[in-house]
Amino acid sequence: MSHYQKLVEHSLKISRFEHLGSICGWDQTAVMPSGGNEARSEAMAELSVHLHQLGNAPQLAEWFDKAESESLSDNEQASLREMKLKWQQSTALPEALVQAQSLAGSKCEHAWRTQRGENDWEGFSKNFAEVVALSQEEAQIRANISGLTPYDAMLDLYEPGTTTAKLDVVFNDVKTWLPTLIQNIQEKQSTESIYLPDGHYPTEQQRQLSVDVMKFLNFDFNHGRLDVSMHPFCGGVPTDVRITTRYDENDFVQSLMGTVHETGHARYEQGLPKEFAGLAVGQARSMGIHESQSLFFEMQLGRSAKFISQLSPLVQKNFVNADQKIFKTDNLQKIYTRVNPDFIRVDADEATYPAHVILRYEIERDLMNGKIGYKDIPELWDAKMQQYLGLTTKGNYKNGCMQDIHWTDGSFGYFPSYTLGAMYAAQFMAAIKQTVDVEKATLSGDLSLIFTWLSDNIWSKASLFSTDDLVKQATGDVLNASFFKAHLEKRYLG
Template identity: 50%
Template sequence: MTGQTAYQELEALFQKVHHFTHLSSMAYWDSATMMPPGGSKARGQALAEVSSLINDLVGSRKTGDLIEKAETARDGLSDWQQANLREMQRQHFNASSVNSELVRAHALASSRCENAWRELRMENNWKDFEPLLSEVIDLTREQAAIRSEASGLSPYDALLNLYEPGQSSSTIDTVFARLKAYLPDFVKQTVEQQKGEVLIRPSGSFPREKQRALALDLMKAVGFDFNHGRLDSSHHPFCGGVPEDVRITTRYTEDDFSESLMGVLHETGHAKYDQGLPGAWLSQPVGQPRGMGIHESQSLFQEMQVCRSHAFLSFAGPLMAAHLSNPETPNACWEADNLYRLYNHVQPDYIRVNADEASYPLHVILRYELEKDLVNGNLKVRDIPEAWDEKMQEYLGLSTRDNYRDGCMQDIHWTHGMFGYFPTYTLGAMNAAQLYHAARKAIPNLEEQISRGDFEALNHWQSQAIWSWGSYYSIDELMLQGTGETLNPDYFIHHLQQRFSPL
């Protein structure tokens, strides 16, 4: 077998993996949106089996042999094929480091934990949730130890690299330390500064169907492709599926439409990235998104940089009024100045997904610090509520004592064993601010275009800077070619200073 033939066999194998991933993602989407509760056990077993199957395919000795053989023909491969082979190697290493039985056990425990979480969180029932989460964390630690030994990284960094390839907790610690030093006082100052603002809050009832109709109009306006995606509802908002079939979910509160609307626009940012990935490489590793920090940058670029801007709210206000006006809500509510104050009002709160842009990173830092201690064995599961409460009081001035529902049980990520994911939210926020700064330089009248609902130039810029490259570049290389710099937190801090200065 020649090296070129081996490479072609690898492309066929990873295309098969893409198909299995497609089916798995659809089965998960169904479990989160439409599946009857009685189907959870069987669905969890089926998803665990598919996870094990994918791990076997990617991590097999045969795949490793093919990669070694293909390496001999690297000079004869195109630049994209060489990058694809590099990403195949990375995925093979990750899959071969952990045996399929552990993958299956972890998937089953995660499924049990998540399905129970949906009810136990509503009941504020930490007592029954704790043993289920303990099982997930024990299996996660086992995986982390194995990956650590194979990679030479710390246990936590070995997990972090599954979501953010090439990044380390030491680098994140340095960046987050700066935010920890800056944000608490900035949040307090902004809260004080905004006390005199007059906010006209939408009042009355906002039926789900009207909220959904508004969301669909705005998704279409900003460039979501409904021929390759759809919007549904679930307990926890997410964006899933595959680029050819992207699934967005949200959750509705009928007395407050803002939570759902901004959640939809956030997930639309994820979806546009997926839909914009390089079409010729969708079934291959090089065609996949370049890490979750970049993925989160695209959702936060959409939600925070664009959709909470005065320009966007000037465009969206009339649409909001057309869909949601009622006798209890005055017309002044829908004016851009008022909407801007509403959507950029800083008030520390318990719930991460509802947090304002300034305090949100503190929610992420809290989770990052706790999950590092959990993975590294410095924090026991039974002590999570107390540790959570201490950090909430320190960072946000709020106590979650005995309030598990709005405290340590509010997120779905740990039920999945997704340790190493949380820091990507704030890495994404910083990437987004830096990317938007570059977009404004490239498109001088960007705000004027946004104010009239024209997103063509902006979407084209994002495609050229990020979407169309998939995993061709490393994270640092992608930011460098898109903005001229690697990650620089100054852009995020400057953005917050500009965003929260008085109108």
């Protein structure tokens, strides 16, 4: 057996254990009774140890070495490249640091769950200081290995190939036009009349509506499920994708569009190439490309006027006893395109969302590169919120720098993926429109031409190419944020 083949076998073995972890993780979040948590957490921790051992098996260094001089096809070379990147990233850190991070992250996140409600920055920052210090250590180690800056080395975990140099250009440009755009949209919308949900929308009917929409979006129920969890997510494995949502019986709006969003993630997973199942090269390209699919479904497709005209009868059908004027296409469209600067990122609309991300990006970049300390965060947060969205968070930690879970366990470098995703989604839609009449397809109720484009250009390509090459092959250009800007202008001011 060639060394490349040995690496493949080893990767498949790892992926089978990851499969068990994915399903048990879904179970833990979506269906497990709370009394099962302690034993489950122990079982999951045991699995983590095992996966760590497999990922760091001593023979791998030699296998990678030898595999690189073996005769491999293009796809095999890509597969080897991705396996090696994953291996390098997972073996980069000393075990003691990984354990210290796990402990500090758990402690900080656990305490944060109550501290946030109590607006307790003082208490939070005691734990957070440790998390930041350990993440800075991690970033420095990864920087030493990769030759990147510390923050870029962290970015590489989520967005391989993306750098601060690229992001600064893109985000600085956004900052020049976004605040004005938001003001103009608000002005335009200020005279709109809108009917907000005010009825009772039973869970079972919301669930049926979600299923109807997922079917419209060609979600493959033979390879996936819809369930309920506190925080919606997309989990499971590509042959069995588990998405979740949550239902508020006073308001169907968020849940419905949340389902559209998660269905985008799910179809990417369901559409990954079977021939590379279980291998790094067969996985989603990056967090940003993953988010581009959920945001393509939610923002490019889901909140478009034509899509909402298809949604409207489904909503009416499922809530026959509720006030029907809320469900009219025109009103639903107003609901789903309402722009309103506010404190909370996860509740933000399409137009203000990038401001939340750029703010976080700038802070975590300077934090990882050692230009600021964690104590500087609240003041910077307040200043940037004022600058980008005209809101102050002075003294308001819980709706300011303590609102997100990401930093509590040291996931620095993740935030840019959200806005990269929005930008890629707009760029993909522009490319699709060159060959597909998207509005006509949407009105016909048959979206298959759109999905075929996504499958051919994104899903089936998995991690065969770098993000830049993937996007260039699909659209003729690397990341170009002008499509996103044009999209916002057309939808909100056009």
